[in-house]
Amino acid sequence: MSKNLQAIRGMNDIRPTESPLWRYLEGQVSRLLDTYGYNQVRLPIVEFTELFKRSIGEVTDIVEKEMYTFADRNGDLLTLRPEGTAGCVRAMLEHGLIGGGQVQKVWYNGPMFRHERPQKGRYRQFHQIGVEVFNLAGPDIDAELIILTWRLWGALGLRDAVTLELNTLGTSEARARYRDALVAYLEVRREQLDEDSQRRLTSNPLRILDSKNPDTQALLVDAPKLDEYLDDESREHFEGLKARLTAAGVPFVINTKLVRGLDYYGKTVFEWVTDKLGAQGTVCAGGRYDGLVEQLGGKPAPAVGFAMGVERLVLLLETLELIPAELQRNVDVYLAAFGEPAELAGLALAERLRDTLPSLRLMVNAGGGSFKSQLKKADKSGAELALILGDDELANEQVAVKPLRDDSAQQTMSWNELAAFLAARFELA
Template sequence: MSKTYQSVRGMHDILPLEINSVQTVEETIKKILHNHSYFEIRSPIIEHTELFKKSIGNNTDIIHKEMYNFRDKKKKKISLRPEGTVGCIRACIQNNMFYNSKIQKLWYYGPMFRYERPQKGRFRQFQQFGVEYFGINSYFADYDMIMLTVSIWKKLNLLEYLILEINSLGTIKDREDFSLDLKRFFQKHTSGLTTYEKKLLSTNPIRILDSKSTHIIKLLKSAPILNQYINSHSHKRFKKLCTLLTQSKVNYIVNNQLVRGLDYYNDTVFEWTSKKLGSQHTVCAGGRYDNLVEYLGGKKNPAIGFAIGIDRIIILKKSINPESCENFFVDINIIFLESMYSVLSIYIANQLRYMWPKLRINTSLKKFKKNNYLKKSNKIKSKFLLVLQSSLLNVNKILVKNIYKKKNQIILINRVFQNPCIFIN
């Protein structure tokens, strides 16, 4: 017995029934980005490992546990991209995109890879939109980016199901001071910590804030708070940002424990979350990274960006409306009951395709039993069914079945060609 192969764990197939919904979300987001004057950039899914280690941070979970690392034939270390910001910046620097103008508004889309424990909403290969805004360090840019996400949620009819969480990390120096005091605090309570949590204390104490442990959550109530360490300038810009969001009637909560999983962020960070997604509740996340371009070898250039997880958006849409991802994927299905009409069916299809691009012909020469073609059409999920049969074709007519309204019409073939919309009503 031959072996049955399965996809790699954590890598999932996107089947035709779901593709239609995915493409609708993709095209909606692309159109909004185009209207906001963002331009597409495409970078490789493989980069040198050192690029990610330098930018994301050696003490993050992504670098330590989640990277797909390889060696090429020349023994150089390369990695599948775990996120898109770093590759985007590398491409901008390498191709001198900041030479003429530091201000760049860019977007990209494609697969990202992280070796995480697969579960609902978390895959090892996942589809992600990334949006980056370079050249402006004002809180107005932060506001503009957040309002861009609001536009996307409104267009996708998801805004009422999402919650905006925001925070300010201050400067890297602010975070270092906070991290040191947080470490000192937890060193007094090491008895209840796991081995992994103890390791975080020596490598990246701030990551403890992300813990879901009830013991850690209880300790954090009396632990140092990040916003007490933020410098006055960062505090003022964050307050102004919150004022703008309030004036725009954007509902948000300030989450003092929101730190994001990457080391390069400063000042504003934000996440859009949904209670309908369980533990993997974040569908969009981003923040400001004013030092990263310079850190990767370019001239200093402030920036802010965000990423949207398309897989989680699809799961969210399904949880809201299970039928939203089960759209018809054929407008018209043409079936001939006698093989002599096979060529005619192709001719009719070619005449109608400019009006009905999603058009399918049943090319099987197998003779259908009476009314069996209707079962066939239901499996294909078509809006309309055109049936070619001798009894009608002999008088230049055709049977049109409206699957939606369960309504039948007999129409002259010539009228169908002259007006392809004739059988809609």
């Protein structure tokens, strides 16, 4: 017997019962970004591997261990995108959208791919919503990105569940000085480091600050601190950001060990974290990457952005039971008709209702069936009301309205009255 086909491990189906919450979340984000003046860009899922090596960094965990890379039929080395920023920068450059200091505020969404160990909230195919801004260098735009996420958490009811962590990484020159000091401190303590940190000591030492190993964290207590090596420009930028967040009423904490996992970050970095999901605590993260455009072949251009994990935000909404009541059902009204004349009249009536009430969620029975079987399907659909059309109703151009979720009485009304009744019942404009 042949083996049953299954999805690849860590790459999950979004089932029909789950997709309404995804659509709700994505809709909240897209509407919010519209109000702030951001435009959507749609990017390829596959890019040349060199793009990620040059942007993310060849000695990062992502490039070394996690990317899905393959040669196509032409022999070109391609990679399923592990993150969205590099592809967005490539698109801006390729289409001349940021040359001459043009300001671009864009966002994108879709699947990303990393070969990690699948666990709750972390998958091999995962979905992100990313936001990027080009050619604005001041702390005001950093603040705007953070403030709009704070507004999103308010719309979703998540403000009490998330905390904003902030840090500044300084300029590349400041980080280089700090890197030398940190390596010198850790080199004489190499044997006390965990295996990952020993490897990172020569490749990406700042990532050691983010180690989850408690012994390594204990060792870092007396290590040199990044803020001791910051340049004046970065300090001023960071103070400007903090002042704007305070003015907007956005609470934050400073985390001097926050470095992010990608090489291209500098100056501002931030994460929105939660303690409601166990170990998978980051739901949104980003920062400034002023050198990346030049690194990928363009003229120098300041840039800043963030990405939020859709799976983790969906999981957080589910965990905190913040799913809007209207998402618990996908049908408002179910129309049951008995006999072909009633079915034909019911079809016409349903389309008239859709013309008059475009947002009404109306399902018409298909496949025939007895009175009992059609009402059973109406109940299973989750609808609040069943509209019943039989010979008597057809003869009088009426419809019976039967409540399915409470004990209120069934009533009969004319076809002309029905639209107004449903508009009032479901508060439809």
